[in-house]
Amino acid sequence: MKVSMTVNGQQHTDDVEPRLLLAHYLRDVLGLKATNIGCDTTSCGACTVIVDGLSVKSCTVLAAQADGSQVTTLEGLAGPDGELHPMQKAFREEHGLQCGFCTPGMVMAAIGVLADNPDPSDREVREGLEGNLCRCTGYHNIVRAVRSAAQAGPAAGQVPQDQEVAR
Amino acid sequence: MIPGAFEYVRPGTVEEAVAALVEHGDDAKLIAGGHSLLPLMKLRLAMPAVLVDISRIPDLSYVRVEGDEVAIGAGTRHFELEKDDVARAEVPILPYAASQVGDPQVRHRGTLGGTVAHSDPASDLPTALLALGGSVVVQGPGGRRSIPMTEFWLGFYETALAEDEVVVEVRVPRTGSAGWAYEKFTRRANDWPIVAVAAVEGRVALANMAGAVVRATATEEALARGASIAEAAGLADEGTSPSSDMHADPEYRRHLARLLTRRALEKASGAGAAAA
Ligand SMILES: Cc1cc2nc3c(=O)[nH]c(=O)nc-3n(C[C@H](O)[C@H](O)[C@H](O)COP(=O)(O)OP(=O)(O)OC[C@H]3O[C@@H](n4cnc5c(N)ncnc54)[C@H](O)[C@@H]3O)c2cc1C
Ligand code: FES
Numbered sequence: 001m002k003v004s005m006t007v008n009g010q011q012h013t014d015d016v017e018p019r020l021l022l023a024h025y026l027r028d029v030l031g032l033k034a035t036n037i038g039c040d041t042t043s044c045g046a047c048t049v050i051v052d053g054l055s056v057k058s059c060t061v062l063a064a065q066a067d068g069s070q071v072t073t074l075e076g077l078a079g080p081d082g083e084l085h086p087m088q089k090a091f092r093e094e095h096g097l098q099c100g101f102c103t104p105g106m107v108m109a110a111i112g113v114l115a116d117n118p119d120p121s122d123r124e125v126r127e128g129l130e131g132n133l134c135r136c137t138g139y140h141n142i143v144r145a146v147r148s149a150a151q152a153g154p155a156a157g158q159v160p161q162d163q164e165v166a167r
Numbered sequence: 168m169i170p171g172a173f174e175y176v177r178p179g180t181v182e183e184a185v186a187a188l189v190e191h192g193d194d195a196k197l198i199a200g201g202h203s204l205l206p207l208m209k210l211r212l213a214m215p216a217v218l219v220d221i222s223r224i225p226d227l228s229y230v231r232v233e234g235d236e237v238a239i240g241a242g243t244r245h246f247e248l249e250k251d252d253v254a255r256a257e258v259p260i261l262p263y264a265a266s267q268v269g270d271p272q273v274r275h276r277g278t279l280g281g282t283v284a285h286s287d288p289a290s291d292l293p294t295a296l297l298a299l300g301g302s303v304v305v306q307g308p309g310g311r312r313s314i315p316m317t318e319f320w321l322g323f324y325e326t327a328l329a330e331d332e333v334v335v336e337v338r339v340p341r342t343g344s345a346g347w348a349y350e351k352f353t354r355r356a357n358d359w360p361i362v363a364v365a366a367v368e369g370r371v372a373l374a375n376m377a378g379a380v381v382r383a384t385a386t387e388e389a390l391a392r393g394a395s396i397a398e399a400a401g402l403a404d405e406g407t408s409p410s411s412d413m414h415a416d417p418e419y420r421r422h423l424a425r426l427l428t429r430r431a432l433e434k435a436s437g438a439g440a441a442a443a
């Protein structure tokens with residue numbers, strides 16, 4: 001079947017099997033490998049991307065279900081000149097990563113957290129990220145990064161593709 | 168993990184979805200949020216030949232007051248229910264239970280119709296719905312019918328829904344400012360309940376204490392004849408058949424059911440219960 005979607009601002013149309021998962025479409029068809037597949041059972045959040053303004057686990061969405069949607073992956077966050085998104089900057093400055101495997105999903109989910117609540121408490125950040133696991137257990141710095149990004153202003157809770165991120 | 172191959176259809180109306188179910192019979196399965204079905208398909212525990220995607224059918228997502236009831240569209244996603252102002256004012260237990268489902272990403276996809284039709288005994292929203300009472304409105308080839316909440320969930324993954332029917336709406340009584348509580352016990356963040364208890368207006372429902380969500384009938388009867396909360400809560404596990412898994416054995420689940428029922432009834436009867 002044909003699916004069309006806008007990924008990181010670019011329109012794509014591809015002929016895919018209906019059973020193709022969005023995570024595999026992004027990685028294997030479009031070659032966008034920042035989106036990681038960790039558990040493949042909807043538990044870890046490493047595959048989180050933003051679809052029509054909502055953070056979702058792309059290992060549990062069919063590409064067919066995202067047909068016609070606006071999708072943003074980690075690759076779509078930095079500006080054309082390489083300027084990092086405020087959430088990426090905050091993760092770097094606060095050392096919000098160790099091995100980096102969970103990071104793409106954490107960053108996408110964290111943008112969703114700020115979209116919903118622009119100035120969350122530590123607890124609210126932790127609850128907002130409850131669907132994302134860090135096997136390096138670097139949670140303290142991740143929470144610090146999200147709270148520091150919140151201070152950078154509303155752009156930290158938005159994606160550059162002009163989607164309105166609900167959470 | 169990759170699901171088995173299937174044909175994908177995306178009907179634009181409930182009538183078309185019903186027609187697809189009639190045409191393909193046993194081979195077809197509806198998909199809404201896909202957050203119960205896709206994990207099963209990835210494990211090949213479900214292998215439908217035809218997937219009927221109802222998530223784009225317009226006008227299936229709403230919360231509105233109709234007389235003494237609140238009507239909620241089957242396509243309403245958990246996060247929409249969680250944030251809905253009408254639901255918060257009229258049936259506050261429901262948005263609260265919605266907020267307890269999984270994590271934000273799961274709540275962005277999962278739908279009310281999906282969790283109702285799936286009939287997992289550990290599911291949060293069906294437990295709250297069963298305590299509220301009301302009905303599930305379904306549509307089949309012969310039109311719509313209404314199934315009382317108390318007759319809908321029959322067992323593990325088993326409901327009163329016929330194979331060619333679609334859940335279109337859930338209707339619950341408006342409870343407004345009446346006391347309520349939803350007590351969910353888990354060991355890990357974002358998990359399903361090991362046991363959960365919903366209490367509102369003297370009705371009590373339990374998650375994960377039998378093959379499907381169930382009412383704590385002995386507790387309800389004790390409350391109706393004026394028993395104390397402690398006495399009524401002590402009967403919460405009567406007639407249940409909790410299972411054993413890595414989280415809890417049946418005896419521990421029974422203990423949790425009694426304990427959480429007492430807490431829920433205390434909260435529901437106290438002033439400011441809604442602040443739970
Ligand atoms: C990681 C994770 C954690 C979760 N944690 C919880 C939790 O803590 N508590 C909880 O309660 N749930 C939890 N869930 C389940 C979640 O609530 C699901 O969204 C819900 O059970 C199913 O809704 P869905 O729309 O995704 O249904 P789908 O997966 O699309 O469908 C489920 C079943 O219902 C049928 N169906 C769907 N819609 C209809 C309809 N309108 N009419 C008739 N049949 C229909 C489908 O054919 C299928 O058999 C979790 C899920 C995941 C992946
Ligand atoms: S890979 Fe999707 S949630 Fe873990």
Ligand code: FES
Pocket residue numbers: 096097098099100101102103133134135136137138
């Ligand atoms: S940084 Fe290693 S998994 Fe999170």
